[in-house]
Amino acid sequence: xxxxxxxxxxxxxxxxxxxxxxxxxxxxxxxxxxxxxxxxxxxxxxxxxxxxxxxxxxxxxxxxxxxxxxxxxxxxxxxxxxxxxxxxxxxxxxxxxxxxxxxxxxxxxxxxxxxxxxxxxxxxxxxxxxxxxxxxxxxxxxxxxxxxxxxxxxxxxxxxxxxxxxxxxxxxxxxxxxxxxxxxxxxxxxxxxxxxxxxxxxxxxxxxxxxxxxxxxxxxxxxxxxxxxxxxxxxxxxxxxxxxxxxxxxxxxxxxxxxxxxxxxxxxxxxxxxxxxxxxxxxxxxxxxxxxxxxxxxxxxxxxxxxxxxxxxxxxxxxxxxxxxxxxxxxxxxxxxxxxxxxxxxxxxxxxxxxxxxxxxxxxxxxxxxxxxxxxxxxxxxxxxxxxxxxxxxxxxxxxxxxxx
Numbered sequence: 001x002x003x004x005x006x007x008x009x010x011x012x013x014x015x016x017x018x019x020x021x022x023x024x025x026x027x028x029x030x031x032x033x034x035x036x037x038x039x040x041x042x043x044x045x046x047x048x049x050x051x052x053x054x055x056x057x058x059x060x061x062x063x064x065x066x067x068x069x070x071x072x073x074x075x076x077x078x079x080x081x082x083x084x085x086x087x088x089x090x091x092x093x094x095x096x097x098x099x100x101x102x103x104x105x106x107x108x109x110x111x112x113x114x115x116x117x118x119x120x121x122x123x124x125x126x127x128x129x130x131x132x133x134x135x136x137x138x139x140x141x142x143x144x145x146x147x148x149x150x151x152x153x154x155x156x157x158x159x160x161x162x163x164x165x166x167x168x169x170x171x172x173x174x175x176x177x178x179x180x181x182x183x184x185x186x187x188x189x190x191x192x193x194x195x196x197x198x199x200x201x202x203x204x205x206x207x208x209x210x211x212x213x214x215x216x217x218x219x220x221x222x223x224x225x226x227x228x229x230x231x232x233x234x235x236x237x238x239x240x241x242x243x244x245x246x247x248x249x250x251x252x253x254x255x256x257x258x259x260x261x262x263x264x265x266x267x268x269x270x271x272x273x274x275x276x277x278x279x280x281x282x283x284x285x286x287x288x289x290x291x292x293x294x295x296x297x298x299x300x301x302x303x304x305x306x307x308x309x310x311x312x313x314x315x316x317x318x319x320x321x322x323x324x325x326x327x328x329x330x331x332x333x334x335x336x337x338x339x340x341x342x343x344x345x346x347x348x349x350x351x352x353x354x355x356x357x358x359x360x361x362x363x364x365x366x367x368x369x370x371x372x373x374x375x376x377x378x379x380x381x382x383x384x385x386x387x388x389x390x391x392x393x394x395x396x397x398x399x400x401x402x403x404x405x
Contacts (some may be wrong), residue, residue: 005031008068012051015064019051026050040069056391186251193263195398196238196270196312207232217260239272239310240264241354246290247280247333249373253318253362256389260316261290274311276303280321281343282350283332294337304353312401313354316389318363319380320373326380344379351383358397359384365393 005028010020027050036042044065052061150216207230242264244257249398263275276298277287285297325331330338338345353358359380361368365388368377380386385400387393 008047008064011064011068012061015060015062015067016029017052017057017060023051033128033254053126069257123236159354178335181267193398195395196240196401223329237271238312240270240308241274241311242276243282243286243313243315243350244275244277244290245280245315245319246277246287247317247321249318249320250281253389256362257284257316260315260389272311278317280317281325281331281341282346283337283343284341284346292334294334300350304349307353308354309353310356311356313350313357314397314401315357315359315384316362317359318373319359319377320363320371321376323375325374344383347383356401356403357384358400360394361386362389362390364388 009019009024012267028046028065030036030046030050032041036046047065048058048061052058052377122321210232211231213229218227218229219225246255246257246260250257261275264275277290277292279292284299284300286300286303287293288296290297322331325333326343328342329340331343332339361377363371363377368374368381371377377386383396387397387400
């Protein structure tokens with residue numbers, strides 16, 4: 001395995017693409033078989049098809065490809081000249097498997113720096129078209145530069161893929177919306193929230209749902225004559241309570257919080273759903289709307305008294321505030337809503353009341369230890385399991401919420 005390809009392997013790992021050694025060796029075998037068509041564009045698609053297991057990693061792959069292979073494209077002012085060299089190409093030459101293997105053994109796979117240096121040297125010194133050869137930019141031969149020929153470590157210039165290099169395809173980052181670590185949209189929220197399902201036993205209600213297994217069993221017992229069996233439908237027994245921060249520091253995350261709000265309220269599979277708001281931290285009162293109107297509140301103690309501990313509690317907020325807001329009596333930023341006990345006391349009570357809990361933080365996890373407010377973020381993390389508000393983070397939070405205690 002050459003240094004060129006080995007370093008690209010580590011670049012993919014660095015960008016978070018989960019590439020295994022087995023997949024990498026499969027790519028090497030594909031390259032030996034000439035499946036990349038001796039072009040960077042061909043290598044781009046071949047490597048992606050083998051190494052990337054989910055479209056959610058396409059964007060990380062594009063970033064790795066762009067960083068590693070950038071600078072390979074022919075300078076713009078040479079494109080016209082190179083195009084002239086490639087006019088009137090030879091017909092595409094077919095190479096047998098034996099010829100390909102022989103060329104591979106003879107030529108090998110060049111390292112990346114040597115390949116770039118060779119291309120730069122050709123562009124400086126070549127002054128006319130060359131076809132069917134093994135050195136200059138041309139067609140139909142075994143040169144590493146050109147098209148319609150074969151070289152195990154070459155770069156296609158021109159041909160069917162002319163006009164857009166693989167690096168440029170990667171730079172477009174067409175798959176950024178498929179990343180699992182991107183913040184969510186309403187549809188993605190809805191799909192993720194389906195994980196909050198815990199079906200009840202079939203003990204109540206009319207038998208209105210077809211029992212497929214029972215129908216098959218009874219039909220077999222009935223000598224193949226169809227006999228339908230009906231059963232009571234199971235319903236989702238999960239109850240959810242959401243506490244959402246609508247404080248000033250959350251304004252920058254208003255869009256994502258709005259999407260979550262919409263998705264949660266569109267979800268119809270919960271046995272019960274309750275939604276409450278707070279400003280930076282939870283104190284004696286919770287708000288019934290996002291404006292934190294002091295005339296529309298409910299006592300936190302009453303809420304805890306009225307609800308059972310089976311609710312899955314989801315807290316959404318940046319947890320970034322002045323330490324006094326979390327630790328002090330009357331630390332509430334609203335003077336008219338003074339608190340007799342510190343906010344951290346109420347958070348601990350809620351965590352004890354609702355043991356199935358998770359905190360979703362829109363601040364990237366990599367910033368939690370140094371961003372402004374990191375002291376309170378880490379204090380809250382000691383009370384609740386905290387997850388970044390991304391698709392992957394929400395998946396992990398839901399798995400945590402569904403663990404039986």
